[in-house]
Amino acid sequence: MSKILLFNPKSAINKYRIPNSILNIAASVDGKYDWVIVDGNCEADPIKKIESYLNTGEFKYLGFTVMPGPQLRQAILAAKAIKEKFPYTKMIWGGYFPSNQPNAVLYSGYVDFIINGPGDHAFPKLVDALEYGQPFEFIKNLIYKDPDGKISKTAKEDLIDQDSLPPLPYDKLNTFYPITKFLGKTYLGEKTLAYHSSIGCPFTCSFCAVVPIYEARWKGKSAQAVYKDVKYIKDKWGADAIEFHDNNFFVSEKRAVEFSNLMKDENMTWWGMARIDTMSKFKDSSLEAIRASGCKIIFFGAESGNNEVLAQMDKGGTQTGNQIIEFAERLKKFDIIPEYSFVLGTPAPTPEKVQAQIDFEIDFIKKVKHVNPKTEIIIYTYSPVPTEGSEMYKQVLASGFRFPQTLEDWISPAWESFDLRKNPLTPWLTPEMIDKIRNFETVLNGVYPTVTDIRLNALKRRAIKIVAGLRYKVNLYKYPYEIKLLQKVWRYRQPEIQGF
Numbered sequence: 328m329s330k331i332l333l334f335n336p337k338s339a340i341n342k343y344r345i346p347n348s349i350l351n352i353a354a355s356v357d358g359k360y361d362w363v364i365v366d367g368n369c370e371a372d373p374i375k376k377i378e379s380y381l382n383t384g385e386f387k388y389l390g391f392t393v394m395p396g397p398q399l400r401q402a403i404l405a406a407k408a409i410k411e412k413f414p415y416t417k418m419i420w421g422g423y424f425p426s427n428q429p430n431a432v433l434y435s436g437y438v439d440f441i442i443n444g445p446g447d448h449a450f451p452k453l454v455d456a457l458e459y460g461q462p463f464e465f466i467k468n469l470i471y472k473d474p475d476g477k478i479s480k481t482a483k484e485d486l487i488d489q490d491s492l493p494p495l496p497y498d499k500l501n502t503f504y505p506i507t508k509f510l511g512k513t514y515l516g517e518k519t520l521a522y523h524s525s526i527g528c529p530f531t532c533s534f535c536a537v538v539p540i541y542e543a544r545w546k547g548k549s550a551q552a553v554y555k556d557v558k559y560i561k562d563k564w565g566a567d568a569i570e571f572h573d574n575n576f577f578v579s580e581k582r583a584v585e586f587s588n589l590m591k592d593e594n595m596t597w598w599g600m601a602r603i604d605t606m607s608k609f610k611d612s613s614l615e616a617i618r619a620s621g622c623k624i625i626f627f628g629a630e631s632g633n634n635e636v637l638a639q640m641d642k643g644g645t646q647t648g649n650q651i652i653e654f655a656e657r658l659k660k661f662d663i664i665p666e667y668s669f670v671l672g673t674p675a676p677t678p679e680k681v682q683a684q685i686d687f688e689i690d691f692i693k694k695v696k697h698v699n700p701k702t703e704i705i706i707y708t709y710s711p712v713p714t715e716g717s718e719m720y721k722q723v724l725a726s727g728f729r730f731p732q733t734l735e736d737w738i739s740p741a742w743e744s745f746d747l748r749k750n751p752l753t754p755w756l757t758p759e760m761i762d763k764i765r766n767f768e769t770v771l772n773g774v775y776p777t778v779t780d781i782r783l784n785a786l787k788r789r790a791i792k793i794v795a796g797l798r799y800k801v802n803l804y805k806y807p808y809e810i811k812l813l814q815k816v817w818r819y820r821q822p823e824i825q826g827f
């Protein structure tokens with residue numbers, strides 16, 4: 328029986344995380360097929376490592392997980408090199424990038440199949456079909472190129488009951504790379520575990536890459552199952568903190584509270600992502616239980632303080648500008664730090680309106696900081712996501728903006744910056760507008776350096792704060808070279824580029 332090689336192309340600069348995407352895929356074939364994992368984050372030369380496995384002649388199936396940005400770059404380089412040297416291998420890509428950009432991926436000529444969304448059932452079924460020469464066209468969550476060159480997508484599978492999934496093969500991963508290598512030091516703890524407890528999201532924000540794949544669906548593991556996994560890693564490898572990588576960890580108040588109650592004596596610190604409107608409805612007792620269990624900081628996509636822009640983004644739910652401010656204030660009482668991300672630079676009919684909107688958000692962010700100075704602010708420049716059918720998508724196309732067509736285009740330097748949400752290439756944003764956003768961010772980060780940067784000590788924070796404080800008070804953001812210099816010298820961390 329042929330073997331399977333699973334590859335996690337390099338995605339993190341220095342903080343390794345458990346490669347959950349391919350670990351889930353490994354779990355789906357564990358015990359049935361022999362598999363190995365190559366993690367680009369842990370290998371100096373991952374292509375050489377992959378070749379060393381393929382040279383044995385035992386491997387036929389290659390599974391790559393791919394998200395946009397630098398991970399895509401290594402995925403392309405590796406896929407090209409491997410397919411040229413080992414043309415008989417079947418190259419299968421999964422993850423957000425191929426699911427959302429199937430044409431560019433399949434027309435590249437070196438990817439054979441895409442798993443569209445969850446691969447827990449689709450991947451083993453596809454490998455079985457290829458291994459035994461059976462038809463694959465009826466397997467759900469699949470995208471492939473027909474013999475006539477047309478791209479075909481099969482039906483989407485209902486979201487799988489997450490508790491029915493096989494356990495993650497942590498012990499086997501540990502034979503390739505020590506698990507402790509993935510339990511990094513963060514502001515949450517000395518050994519931070521990355522865990523994914525639910526899939527999808529019930530909302531349909533028009534800028535979000537989760538929407539076309541999950542179509543407003545969400546499924547979570549039970550609190551008990553999550554607790555069991557966390558406890559296993561804690562007891563076996565000493566994890567003392569958790570980053571929940573779910574798109575929306577707090578969809579269910581009941582699950583969040585149940586989990587918190589299970590965790591309360593574990594002495595672990597944790598973090599997760601949520602929506603402001605959902606959590607605003609949580610009872611005080613729930614927020615207390617969540618904090619008491621070690622949840623110190625929660626990430627919220629605030630996006631905008633302007634209700635019209637929230638509607639334009641199809642933020643859904645009931646989120647409003649007032650609610651964003653009130654909730655930041657409410658969380659103070661529970662000693663939970665809100666980490667708010669804003670998206671500046673959304674399209675508007677005239678350049679004046681685009682500029683006015685940016686100025687509005689800057690003022691709004693200052694109001695949030697005023698009611699709760701501990702609020703962490705992350706500023707993104709709006710980068711369109713091809714969510715066909717949404718109002719925002721229509722506006723984006725009408726402005727003349729076009730997405731790249733080939734895989735090579737996606738990794739051109741300009742598009743890489745786009746993926747990192749730094750240089751959006753959008754026609755309605757002038758260089759001056761982008762400068763204003765970035766300069767405000769520099770000054771804001773100077774006045775309120777992020778708590779997530781464990782390299783900045785109190786003295787350095789204070790020095791930067793004094794320099795930036797004056798500018799902040801008088802709204803003078805242009806040319807903040809002195810702050811940039813200090814941040815460069817002390818290597819300021821940027822969560823919006825490096826990921827959380």
Ligand code: B12
Pocket residue numbers: 335337338339340344345346347348349351352368389390391392393394395396397398419420421422423424427442444445446447450523535536537572573574712746747748822823824825826827
């Ligand atoms: C962890 C994570 C990271 C980590 C890297 C993780 C790693 N592998 O080392 C870090 C923090 C480094 C990171 C960075 C970035 N990330 Co990121 N990241 C995530 C996150 C939160 C979780 C991914 C994960 O582990 N999921 C757990 C697994 C179980 O789920 P999954 O990946 O969906 O896998 C399932 C299916 O997709 C499929 N599948 C996935 N891979 C494969 C492979 C094969 C072979 C098969 C068959 C199937 C398959 O099957 C799996 C099981 O069902 C996702 C959001 C999310 N919740 O998924 C964003 C996400 C993937 N990231 C995203 C982005 C944009 C980035 C950045 C480019 C930008 C940024 N500022 O965050 C940077 C890039 C920086 C860099 N240097 O590369 C976006 C992608 C959006 C898009 N347009 O496609 C996401 C969706 C977040 C978002 N909502 O915007 N990220």
Ligand code: SF4
Pocket residue numbers: 528529530531532535536537538574575602628
């Ligand atoms: S709430 Fe968050 S994850 Fe859900 S659709 Fe909106 S942006 Fe995406």
